[in-house]
Amino acid sequence: MYDDIASETDRGIATITLDRPDVYNAFREQTIAELNVALREAIDDDGVYVIVLTGAGEAFCAGADVTEMPDWSGEMSKEDYAGYLRGVQNVVRQLRASEKPSIAAVSGPAIGAGCDFALACDLRIAGEDATFREGFVRVGLVPGDGGGWLLPRLIGESKAKEYLLTGRDIDADDAVDLGLAVEIANDPLESSHDLADELLDLPALAVRRTNDLVDWEQSFEGYCADAIDYQWECVNDDEHHEAIAAFNENREPAYERDY
Numbered sequence: 001m002y003d004d005i006a007s008e009t010d011r012g013i014a015t016i017t018l019d020r021p022d023v024y025n026a027f028r029e030q031t032i033a034e035l036n037v038a039l040r041e042a043i044d045d046d047g048v049y050v051i052v053l054t055g056a057g058e059a060f061c062a063g064a065d066v067t068e069m070p071d072w073s074g075e076m077s078k079e080d081y082a083g084y085l086r087g088v089q090n091v092v093r094q095l096r097a098s099e100k101p102s103i104a105a106v107s108g109p110a111i112g113a114g115c116d117f118a119l120a121c122d123l124r125i126a127g128e129d130a131t132f133r134e135g136f137v138r139v140g141l142v143p144g145d146g147g148g149w150l151l152p153r154l155i156g157e158s159k160a161k162e163y164l165l166t167g168r169d170i171d172a173d174d175a176v177d178l179g180l181a182v183e184i185a186n187d188p189l190e191s192s193h194d195l196a197d198e199l200l201d202l203p204a205l206a207v208r209r210t211n212d213l214v215d216w217e218q219s220f221e222g223y224c225a226d227a228i229d230y231q232w233e234c235v236n237d238d239e240h241h242e243a244i245a246a247f248n249e250n251r252e253p254a255y256e257r258d259y
């Protein structure tokens with residue numbers, strides 16, 4: 001049902017792939033529309049527990065496909081442009097809002113909005129050739145897809161401004177050193193699936209509610225209030241009961257899942 005992306009669900013893991021390798025997975029409006037649909041379906045699917053986002057071929061995503069962009073200042077009104085940009089922002093918004101953990105498997109360049117898609121995921125695994133670059137200033141633009149909000153919260157304001165204001169690359173080694181990426185892997189997609197499997201071995205509600213609790217804008221008192229609600233949910237969750245029983249019986253837990 002998709003032309004610009006691929007989406008596959010297997011054993012509780014939804015793998016969504018930007019699939020325009022001939023242009024380093026640079027996106028056009030159709031790509032963004034399909035990506036938003038695939039994310040919404042994965043988030044709404046009770047059989048999906050983890051989302052993995054990646055790119056086909058030698059790149060994660062090179063940002064917008066400049067060969068298919070209209071002349072924004074000459075052909076589009078501000079309202080039209082806002083509608084286009086909101087679609088791109090909604091990819092970031094959906095990833096940020098999802099209680100299901102998401103992992104970006106990044107090979108090659110993740111540039112501009114492509115970088116922001118990776119930053120919006122909960123976790124990132126970098127290939128040896130991975131490059132994260134905001135880069136908007138280099139073409140006279142601002143990070144309009146969320147990067148100026150996401151990057152400071154991930155690596156700190158001063159270091160983030162270095163990359164945002166200069167457009168410098170963050171290579172794989174620096175990404176790990178900065179805490180931006182979990183690890184460097186020869187095959188980041190395979191390693192992302194391994195990490196997803198590790199998450200699948202845990203009680204799903206506890207994973208989702210823990211993900212929800214990590215909220216950069218929440219006060220400590222708000223956190224504590226939510227923690228009471230979430231902990232009560234977990235205490236009454238069947239997978240919590242099974243995890244405790246398995247621990248006491250010195251065996252692996254066996255959760256009843258939809259996959």
